[in-house]
Amino acid sequence: MRLGGRIQAAAEVLEDVIERRTPVTMALRDWGKAHRFAGSKDRSAIGNIVLDALRRKSSIGFRMDDLSPRALAIGAAVFSGGITVEDILEQTEGDAHFGTPLTESQIAKLRGQINLETAPEWIRADVPDWLWPAFETNFDEEAVIEGEALTHRPPLDIRANAIKATREQLDLPNAIPTTISPVGMRFAPVEGAARHPNIQSDPDFMTGKFDIQDEGSQIVSLLVAAKPGETILDYCAGGGGKSLAIAADMNNEGAVHAFDIDKRRLAPTYERAMRAGATIIKVTQPPAKSLNHLRGKVDRVLVDAPCTGVGTWRRKPDAKWRLTEDALGRRMQEQVKVLDEAKNFVKPGGFLFYVTCSMLAAENEAQVYAFLERTSDFTLLSAGEVWEDRFGTEVNKPWSADGCTLTLSPASTDTDGFFFAVMEKSA
Numbered sequence: 062m063r064l065g066g067r068i069q070a071a072a073e074v075l076e077d078v079i080e081r082r083t084p085v086t087m088a089l090r091d092w093g094k095a096h097r098f099a100g101s102k103d104r105s106a107i108g109n110i111v112l113d114a115l116r117r118k119s120s121i122g123f124r125m126d127d128l129s130p131r132a133l134a135i136g137a138a139v140f141s142g143g144i145t146v147e148d149i150l151e152q153t154e155g156d157a158h159f160g161t162p163l164t165e166s167q168i169a170k171l172r173g174q175i176n177l178e179t180a181p182e183w184i185r186a187d188v189p190d191w192l193w194p195a196f197e198t199n200f201d202e203e204a205v206i207e208g209e210a211l212t213h214r215p216p217l218d219i220r221a222n223a224i225k226a227t228r229e230q231l232d233l234p235n236a237i238p239t240t241i242s243p244v245g246m247r248f249a250p251v252e253g254a255a256r257h258p259n260i261q262s263d264p265d266f267m268t269g270k271f272d273i274q275d276e277g278s279q280i281v282s283l284l285v286a287a288k289p290g291e292t293i294l295d296y297c298a299g300g301g302g303k304s305l306a307i308a309a310d311m312n313n314e315g316a317v318h319a320f321d322i323d324k325r326r327l328a329p330t331y332e333r334a335m336r337a338g339a340t341i342i343k344v345t346q347p348p349a350k351s352l353n354h355l356r357g358k359v360d361r362v363l364v365d366a367p368c369t370g371v372g373t374w375r376r377k378p379d380a381k382w383r384l385t386e387d388a389l390g391r392r393m394q395e396q397v398k399v400l401d402e403a404k405n406f407v408k409p410g411g412f413l414f415y416v417t418c419s420m421l422a423a424e425n426e427a428q429v430y431a432f433l434e435r436t437s438d439f440t441l442l443s444a445g446e447v448w449e450d451r452f453g454t455e456v457n458k459p460w461s462a463d464g465c466t467l468t469l470s471p472a473s474t475d476t477d478g479f480f481f482a483v484m485e486k487s488a
């Protein structure tokens with residue numbers, strides 16, 4: 062396919078996502094099925110334009126003075142994808158697949174006629190307007206920087222599985238060591254139409270020497286600071302990503318109980334633990350009463366709570382525009398529930414960790430403070446001290462709204478957004 066066909070295809074996929082509210086992965090898959098002639102390079106080029114357009118929907122719409130799927134696709138190709146107006150003019154001349162040629166007005170806008178600096182802050186930050194007050198309250202003068210950093214293409218991070226290999230032993234050309242996690246390697250964000258290597262077919266992946274995990278997720282798992290021989294409960298384990306990281310950090314000695322209310326989400330954990338050789342992971346299927354034998358006995362309980370996923374907007378940009386106040390409210394209710402359930406497993410003198418991949422105070426600090434209000438036997442500890450114990454003082458520090466909890470973000474730590482708090486149960 063030529064450039065014009067790719068841009069037009071991206072516009073069709075965007076129409077499906079924006080106007081019919083189809084999830085972007087499904088819309089791209091459906092397009093691929095209906096256009097089997099398109100090669101893998103075309104698919105990745107189209108995917109990049111679509112995802113870039115969704116990451117920067119507001120700011121591209123402002124700069125193009127047009128929020129239509131076609132304007133967003135053209136704008137994304139130029140403002141994010143490294144394609145010049147001249148490229149488009151030259152390569153689409155007489156190309157029926159591109160549809161209507163660029164107008165004079167579009168050309169002027171693509172050349173920067175409209176200054177983004179004149180836009181309201183929520184547009185410059187590409188944060189939905191209804192969420193902007195919450196974002197501003199949390200990040201104050203950094204709010205635009207934090208929002209804008211969530212519009213960049215993400216890197217691809219892997220975690221060396223210490224049970225089987227160090228990161229130095231992995232053969233991953235083009236990956237560089239992550240700067241905070243001592244077990245991570247990073248493939249830089251792709252440029253233009255490129256895509257990340259398919260590392261799932263790498264022999265070291267298939268034999269469990271590494272797993273795919275964002276550095277932020279690695280970091281919060283390391284901040285649990287689990288010691289070999291301890292008993293850990295990962296109460297919202299999902300597919301087991303953090304259980305695996307914790308088991309490796311414990312040198313595969315002790316026990317990591319992986320539980321999730323949703324057994325379909327938990328299912329991949331069996332196979333992943335086997336591949337990683339993480340024999341200390343014990344998967345417990347719902348209902349939660351199967352965990353009764355652990356009540357009051359666990360050294361460290363991790364609550365990786367269900368949340369809006371604001372911190373993952375770089376990877377799932379359609380979620381940004383799909384999010385509603387109702388959905389946020391539902392997640393907040395679930396967060397109260399998981400904290401109140403999980404706390405019962407912590408032994409006296411043990412620790413409760415509250416983690417989300419959100420960057421909204423309502424799901425983060427506010428949940429922790431409300432929990433401490435209604436629970437008398439937990440004390441909030443300084444997560445900053447845990448951070449320094451683990452990572453020292455030289456690396457990029459996360460944001461902290463209160464000096465006690467931590468918020469990792471693309472802008473502060475060059476990771477996905479994550480919130481981390483640690484509470485100790487009185488002895």
Ligand SMILES: C[S@@+](CC[C@H](N)C(=O)[O-])C[C@H]1O[C@@H](n2cnc3c(N)ncnc32)[C@H](O)[C@@H]1O
Binds near residue numbers: 278365
């Ligand atoms: C953010 S995801 C966890 C991701 C996972 N820890 C990982 O690292 O891949 C939140 C999980 O909480 C689970 N969950 C929601 N309510 C729950 C509850 N009451 N008890 C246990 N798990 C719950 C959801 O099913 C979901 O898998």
